[in-house]
Amino acid sequence: xxxxxxxxxxxxxxxxxxxxxxxxxxxxxxxxxxxxxxxxxxxxxxxxxxxxxxxxxxxxxxxxxxxxxxxxxxxxxxxxxxxxxxxxxxxxxxxxxxxxxxxxxxxxxxxxxxxxxxxxxxxxxxxxxxxxxxxxxxxxxxxxxxxxxxxxxxxxxxxxxxxxxxxxxxxxxxxxxxxxxxxxxxxxxxxxxxxxxxxxxxxxxxxxxxxxxxxxxxxxxxxxxxxxxxxxxxxxxxxxxxxxxxxxxxxxxxxxxxxxxxxxxxxxxxxxxxxxxxxxxxxxxxxxxxxxxxxxxxxxxxxxxxxxxxxxxxxxxxxxxxxxxxxxxxxxxxxxxxxxx
Amino acid sequence: xxxxxxxxxxxxxxxxxxxxxxxxxxxxxxxxxxxxxxxxxxxxxxxxxxxxxxxxxxxxxxxxxxxxxxxxxxxxxxxxxxxxxxxxxxxxxxxxxxxxxxxxxxxxxxxxxxxxxxxxxxxxxxxxxxxxxxxxxxxxxxxxxxxxxxxxxxxxxxxxxxxxxxxxxxxxxxxxxxxxxxxxxxxxxxxxxxxxxxxxxxxxxxxxxxxxxxxxxxxxxxxxxxxxxxxxxxxxxxxxxxxxxxxxxxxxxxxxxxxxxxxxxxxxxxxxxxxxxxxxxxxxxxxxxxxxxxxxxxxxxxxxxxxxxxxxxxxxxxxxxxxxxxxxxxxxxxxxxxxxxxxxxxxxxxxxxxxxxxxxxxxxxxxxxxxxxxxxxxxxxxxxxxxxxxxxxxxxxxxxxxxxxxxxxxxxxxxxxxxxxxxxxxxxxxxxxxxxxxxxxx
Numbered sequence: 001x002x003x004x005x006x007x008x009x010x011x012x013x014x015x016x017x018x019x020x021x022x023x024x025x026x027x028x029x030x031x032x033x034x035x036x037x038x039x040x041x042x043x044x045x046x047x048x049x050x051x052x053x054x055x056x057x058x059x060x061x062x063x064x065x066x067x068x069x070x071x072x073x074x075x076x077x078x079x080x081x082x083x084x085x086x087x088x089x090x091x092x093x094x095x096x097x098x099x100x101x102x103x104x105x106x107x108x109x110x111x112x113x114x115x116x117x118x119x120x121x122x123x124x125x126x127x128x129x130x131x132x133x134x135x136x137x138x139x140x141x142x143x144x145x146x147x148x149x150x151x152x153x154x155x156x157x158x159x160x161x162x163x164x165x166x167x168x169x170x171x172x173x174x175x176x177x178x179x180x181x182x183x184x185x186x187x188x189x190x191x192x193x194x195x196x197x198x199x200x201x202x203x204x205x206x207x208x209x210x211x212x213x214x215x216x217x218x219x220x221x222x223x224x225x226x227x228x229x230x231x232x233x234x235x236x237x238x239x240x241x242x243x244x245x246x247x248x249x250x251x252x253x254x255x256x257x258x259x260x261x262x263x264x265x266x267x268x269x270x271x272x273x274x275x276x277x278x279x280x281x282x283x284x285x286x287x288x289x290x291x292x293x294x295x296x297x298x299x300x301x302x303x304x305x306x307x308x309x310x311x312x313x314x315x316x317x318x319x320x321x322x323x324x325x326x327x328x329x330x331x332x333x334x335x336x337x338x339x340x341x
Numbered sequence: 342x343x344x345x346x347x348x349x350x351x352x353x354x355x356x357x358x359x360x361x362x363x364x365x366x367x368x369x370x371x372x373x374x375x376x377x378x379x380x381x382x383x384x385x386x387x388x389x390x391x392x393x394x395x396x397x398x399x400x401x402x403x404x405x406x407x408x409x410x411x412x413x414x415x416x417x418x419x420x421x422x423x424x425x426x427x428x429x430x431x432x433x434x435x436x437x438x439x440x441x442x443x444x445x446x447x448x449x450x451x452x453x454x455x456x457x458x459x460x461x462x463x464x465x466x467x468x469x470x471x472x473x474x475x476x477x478x479x480x481x482x483x484x485x486x487x488x489x490x491x492x493x494x495x496x497x498x499x500x501x502x503x504x505x506x507x508x509x510x511x512x513x514x515x516x517x518x519x520x521x522x523x524x525x526x527x528x529x530x531x532x533x534x535x536x537x538x539x540x541x542x543x544x545x546x547x548x549x550x551x552x553x554x555x556x557x558x559x560x561x562x563x564x565x566x567x568x569x570x571x572x573x574x575x576x577x578x579x580x581x582x583x584x585x586x587x588x589x590x591x592x593x594x595x596x597x598x599x600x601x602x603x604x605x606x607x608x609x610x611x612x613x614x615x616x617x618x619x620x621x622x623x624x625x626x627x628x629x630x631x632x633x634x635x636x637x638x639x640x641x642x643x644x645x646x647x648x649x650x651x652x653x654x655x656x657x658x659x660x661x662x663x664x665x666x667x668x669x670x671x672x673x674x675x676x677x678x679x680x681x682x683x684x685x686x687x688x689x690x691x692x693x694x695x696x697x698x699x700x701x702x703x704x705x706x707x708x709x710x711x712x713x714x715x716x717x718x719x720x721x722x723x724x725x726x727x728x729x730x731x732x733x734x735x736x737x738x739x740x741x742x743x744x745x746x747x748x749x750x751x752x753x754x755x756x757x758x759x760x761x762x763x764x765x766x767x768x769x770x771x772x773x774x775x776x777x778x779x780x781x782x783x
Contacts, residue, residue: 050457053408053449060445063415064438071430071504078419078426079736086746089416090753093409097757100405104764146427147737296431297506307439315446322450325461 002301003291006069007278009308011271013065015264017058018129018171022263023256024052026175028095028122029168030194031115034179038108040187041115045102046330047182052099054319056092068304072146072294073278080140080148081132084155088128095121126171127164131155134163137217137270139282142289149283159216166202166209170266173198173243174259180252182329192247195255199244206240206266218280219273229272236265346735348743349421352750356413357717358710359754363407363761365709368482368527369534370400371475373561378468388554393471395773396538396558399765401456406761408449410754421743425724425734428504432497432513436488444481448474482530483523490519492725493716494587505728518587521580522716528573529712532674533705535566539681540702541769543695546688551772556688563685567678573671578634585635588726589644590653591719594660596631598645605631605643615657618647655721663714670708677701 027048035041067074078085094117102114138159141149176195180188210233213219223229239261246255274280278294281287295301374393381389415437418426426434454462455470462470497512498505507513542559545551585592592598597613597620598605609625629639636643646654681698684691724731 050453053453054446057441057445057449060412060415061438061441063419064434064441067415067418067426067430067434068438069434071434072427074419074430074434075423075427075736078416079421079423079738082420082736082738082742082746085416085420086749089413090749092412093753093757096409097405097760100402101760101764104402104768145737296435297501299510300431300435300507303507303510304435304438307442311442315442315450319446319450322454325454325458330457 003295013062015267019260019263021055022171022174023178024048025122025126026171028118050326070294076146083152091121091124126168130164130167131160134160139280142281169202177256233269345740352747360410365530365533368530375471375475382464423736431506440484444477448477486523487519494518525580528569529709531569535562536705538562540699543698547695570674570678593646594655594657595664597661600645601648603642604629607631613657660719663711667711
């Protein structure tokens with residue numbers, strides 16, 4: 001029972017991470033297409049500045065919880081995906097220091113260098129996370145000892161790449177919408193136009209991905225067993241269409257929230273399909289890592305649950321407060337202090 | 342020799358040492374900035390606000406590198422040390438997850454509010470944010486050191502199903518050794534911060550610029566460094582005697598003691614010869630001193646390295662030298678801060694002392710790295726002392742994978758370190774912003 005609770009909390013952590021940092025990763029990816037002047041680029045940095053680090057901690061927590069609640073899964077997953085995870089790590093390193101370094105010197109080439117780091121440091125994590133999760137849905141070639149019988153190319157299969165592209169587009173839409181809430185005038189119009197363009201592509205790709213999932217993975221087995229679960233992908237699709245409606249109505253916040261719901265429900269679409277596996281083995285189902293064979297002891301799960309139920313609500317409370325504090329995007333004149341971009 | 346194990350060890354060493362160049366300053370400086378801002382809020386003295394901003398900017402650059410290099414460590418447990426992760430995840434993993442939930446969120450969220458919220462918060466609320474950052478970063482040190490202490494001295498577990506399972510959480514978080522490591526590391530971090538602030542201030546005082554600003558900063562740095570240099574001597578001694586009880590092989594390597602003996606001597610100068618299990622040079626023998634220091638009894642028996650099979654001994658020379666270096670520097674810090682304290686009212690007339698202090702900035706960095714060298718190299722060949730050997734902990738990964746990422750780490754960290762050093766140096770030399778512009782931002 002504890003293991004099942006933690007399985008869903010594990011899904012919640014990833015969903016929240018994708019929802020929050022997805023906006024940063026997406027906005028970083030589309031920055032070159034949106035910003036034409038340095039002042040516009042600074043607006044984009046300011047739109048993420050107060051939030052990105054707090055958002056990234058959800059990733060660290062999701063990783064930490066995998067380690068704590070499902071140590072065997074953590075060990076097998078991280079060593080199997082060695083190369084993509086290291087790429088993800090380097091990308092996140094470059095993105096992180098960009099926020100601290102870029103504004104420290106005035107040279108145009110210095111800023112261009114860090115802009116490039118932001119773009120790559122945003123695009124790559126979005127792509128890699130998508131590839132990783134799609135491969136997780138599909139199953140990894142792990143043997144009975146939990147040893148990965150494949151290489152980087154194993155992961156770069158069409159379905160994996162489609163997952164990567166899906167994440168990139170989903171986050172790009174999410175990030176463009178985020179910018180519409182934090183900017184005005186021409187930049188806001190450009191962000192809205194970008195969101196509309198990406199939206200059409202995303203609908204197309206989402207449908208293809210959901211259909212490919214039927215062919216390539218066993219995710220739908222649970223859905224056929226418990227048809228009520230079909231509500232989850234349905235919510236994802238409804239939320240995706242609602243995003244477009246709010247976008248047309250210029251209700252920026254509502255559009256961003258609808259896009260958030262899309263991301264959360266799509267993540268849960270995958271997580272519910274995986275249950276009770278954490279890593280299905282593509283070699284033989286009996287090698288799969290499941291809640292039962294990869295979780296921590298009941299005592300650890302109990303203590304962790306106590307900690308999570310006490311502190312995660314507190315974290316959510318203060319992060320929501322921060323969102324209200326910086327709801328009105330940072331103004332140029334607030335940037336007198338060095339950290340203001 | 343060049344197998345995935347060796348390269349993974351090298352990679353972890355590079356990643357941890359680099360990470361720990363940046364962490365200690367954030368532990369201490371967050372507290373000093375919080376004090377500066379609090380003094381400003383209570384007295385309204387402008388100079389303290391400018392101090393908070395000047396040191397805050399250095400803090401932010403330093404913090405950024407600390408954060409991004411910290412993620413590397415969490416990743417590496419899984420990528421490179423999968424067998425270890427599987428074996429200890431029940432305990433070690435949960436401590437890490439708790440650290441993220443309790444400390445990282447608080448730290449990252451409120452540091453951003455502090456950096457961006459100058460005009461959106463009342464001065465009191467703004468000062469409260471940096472206090473939260475200081476609390477959170479020190480709290481995160483506590484959790485990570487509890488995790489490390491468990492690797493040094495595993496408690497509260499049972500071996501079941503081929504792994505260590507938690508049986509007593511309370512024992513894990515309250516064990517004395519964890520708190521020893523915590524106080525030892527924190528004191529070191531505060532000494533480093535104190536010397537950093539003193540050194541930077543001394544640079545400007547030597548040039549007779551921003552006198553009030555840097556005299557006040559210097560005082561804060563000196564107070565911190567003096568208190569914790571003294572505390573570290575007492576605490577370091579207690580820590581050492583805990584090591585003697587808990588990790589006899591580490592103690593024997595630290596002291597290059599080969600034969601088990603009662604009334605074990607402390608030898609002032611020696612050079613270990615690992616191959617022949619003896620010391621080449623021994624000079625300045627204080628009989629019974631090691632027994633006294635380790636067990637508070639000059640007659641006590643201290644275990645020598647020969648009592649342990651060679652494959653269970655740590656590298657002696659490295660552990661020994663790192664320990665001597667750390668202790669030597671530790672005493673130098675007491676002397677330097679004590680002397681500076683006596684001259685604190687005549688700083689401007691002591692250019693020689695100020696110069697020494699500028700050049701002393703790197704010393705605590707060296708001492709802290711040496712300390713970790715003793716802790717981690719001295720624990721070898723174990724990854725979890727007495728339970729799991731390092732060689733059994735590595736992931737089933739290809740040597741080429743680790744080779745490539747190790748090269749990438751060296752390149753990327755080298756570049757990051759150079760940029761961070763350049764920026765910090767630049768802002769340090771530039772000094773605080775002129776009074777008017779800082780005041781205008783309140």
